[in-house]
Amino acid sequence: MKTLPVLLSYAKNLPVDMGHNEFSDSVIKLVDKRDLHQCKFCGWVEQMPSLRRYVSLTGVYDTSQQQKHVVTSCLICDLSLRITMTSKREAGRVVYMPEWSQPQLANLYRAIYLIKRMGSEAQDLVSAIECLEDHIDERVLEVPRYLGITGYSLSSFAEAIAEMPDDVYLKRGQAFSPLRIIPTQNYLEQIVGEQWDELLMHYPLESIEHLKEQVKHAAADL
Secondary structure, eight states: OOOOOOOOOOOTTOSSOOOOOOSOHHHHHHHHHHHTTBOTTTOOBOOOGGGOEEEETTSOOSTTOOGGGEEEEOHHHHHHHTHHHHHHTTOEEEEEOTTSOHHHHHHHHHHHHHHHTTGGGGGGGHHHHHHHHHHHHHHHTTHHHHHTOSSOOHHHHHHHHHTSOHHHHHTHHHHTTTEEEEEOHHHHHHHHGGGHHHHHHHSOHHHHHHHHHHHHHHHHTO
């Protein structure tokens, strides 16, 4: 599947962007039928309706938006595409990681979260997950160095993106190309925590084994 590029973006017409969908029900139904619940940024097929997100390719969120400008996103890719919402909800962190694409990191973090929730069933992967999380934490600290700023915070970074002149904003892809977004554990718990049993029902054993292999290979590559 050919994926769309994930650029750090904000909802242009929602100054207080708290993550509510602003599209008509008819548009959402058409998007579901076209995309078949597959995130157009990382390829993840989200079986649970409550975890699907919908993104405006123009950055404008309202009920007049047409189907052709709206695509399906997973929970994690949505954090990059609505960065002001992400900062307000303390939902994610920016990480400097040019060696991994945003889709790769989204899928890896999804695997880590699901496996950690499995407890003793994934005991053999504890050290691999700890290694990966320590590595990612170190790369988060590289963001202000890359941007050449001090006193860095996600909220100030998101505000700076939202205040960019249009011509600069349109060229942000090159400047931000090494930056990725990862979800915070608290945010995932808030969204997914109470739906854990239902979530497992949607992912057969072979899917879980595939997620385990992802984590093993990622840790081995460090």
